[in-house]
Amino acid sequence: MANEKDRYYNPFYDHNHHDDELNNNNHSNNIPFFTSQQNFEGLLMDPSHTTSFSDYLHGSSMDYNTLSRAFDLSCSSSSHEVKPSNNSTTAAAGDSPLVGRNINSENQSTTLNSSVSSSSNEEAEEEDSITKSNKKDKQQPTKGCTEDGDHDDQKSKKENNKAKNKEKKPREPRFAFLTKSEIDNLEDGYRWRKYGQKAVKNSPYPRSYYRCTSQKCGVKKRVERSYQDPSIVMTTYEGQHNHHCPATLRGNAMLMSSPIPSLFAGSTSSSMGPTSLVPQDFLSQLLIPSYNSSTQNDHQIMLHQNLIPQQQQQQQFQLHHHDYGLLQDLLPSSFPAKNNDP
DNA sequence: CGACTTTGACCAGCGC
């Protein structure tokens, strides 16, 4: 009991032996994923991968390029093979060239296209705040209302909301990645508050909903486990943080100024701004998470291993339809059905 | 006591 709880909520729980088990577990699926050891540190790639993603499975560590490939990102647009989807729009001038794997439902039908969606993140944010306030308007009175006088108010508000909701709200840009981990809620440097959990259709594992605890930051993430391979966790991020990572507040100040920034050249949070699709802070934090001091050395070693030869960094990555199908198979509820269903 | 999780209820969207 206590062990179970520790496993999932104690950040210092020792997952190493479990991870060994996991690493010995051969993965037949050609899916990009990360192996997490102790709260995400290092994001080791699984060496057992030998198939279509083997290109980027060199060595045991992960670098920016790995991340970029996993996210369908590219530092150099000229070398980016993945064509943007038709309805995706291009990033505004000055935006980071990084592109997140957009899994908005609108783009899901064929492939996980890379796209700087968010025709307007600002728009989306605005919409989001509207819907949020609508929800509050809607829900608070129902619970707080004690007098009949509130009912008319409620009705009019409801109608008002209905009218507003008729305008279809665009989804916040989202991107997802798979992680091989025993921990559901991976440590990514940000602080999250769980606000819901739902049973997922066709899966024995529930989906958890988290929201960034920072005020006025509407970033959400969903975490669910693959029912086919329970060692795989899919994390979906929605929105962008409008603040710096609070990891520094948890004794991470030293690492925040680690040598890794060169990997994120030109992608400091200040140059990126709050509206670009891929949260650079997040990317940084993938590699510089909050961590247990006992594993600090290992972690630093992994950071250095991330500095890999340029040519390897230039390798291309593309998520094929086939792989998308596998993603679908793993997490059926997260992806719309392809039209090839029998 | 604040931060966080749990959990049942609620709501919207969608397909039938």
Place this chain on the structure above:
DNA sequence: GCGCTGGTCAAAGTCG
């Protein structure tokens, strides 16, 4: 309209 599902809320509980 009805039922199903995904997403969210918020009261209650837990923890440090």
